[in-house]
Amino acid sequence: DGGITQSPKYLFRKEGQNVTLSCEQNLNHDAMYWYRQDPGQGLRLIYYSQIVNDFQKGDIAEGYSVSREKKESFPLTVTSAQKNPTAFYLCASSKGGSSYNSPLHFGNGTRLTVT
């Protein structure tokens, strides 16, 4: 079955450490996205990528970095510069290209706790 896989489901880190969240999709989608979700709030866009080797900052990119070396993979690094890293992180993909308004397909998220 096609889908998006995020790993790990739960991640614990000490303050000051960088941490990388994995996101892999086998839907052959061109576009991939990272969202952050905090309790009682909607999803806020961190970074997105419309094509391999290209990505754009979203609304809350500070303290995060991404790469898009392969179509299937879009890892997110939460750096020590991110002031409030504890959150639920969601990766998504969409067809992209000429289907730029296609719906998002989401992974099941990674809950990051930084202490």
Next chain:
Amino acid sequence: GQQLNQSPQSMFIQEGEDVSMNCTSSSIFNTWLWYKQDPGEGPVLLIALYKAGELTSNGRLTAQFGITRKDSFLNISASIPSDVGIYFCAGQRDTNAGKSTFGDGTTLTVKP
């Protein structure tokens, strides 16, 4: 950035009741989407709306794309316990390169 105002923030209803929630924006969107999120999981698409005035159903769910392109509503008829979750609206604009703007969600609790 653009904001979507989604209401109500939460709803507590009895099984069998109908539910209505809506999203409004000060900006025009070309696509409206409704997602449902179960606890600890990612959102799943319920309904996608692509034309102003469009009314679309998916089982007990009905959603409409407002004629002004600045609002949308979602209705759930005859609610059941598995309808529990967080419902999000999302808007897309053609110039946004596929980015979606999300509302803050409506948390639905259904009492058996």
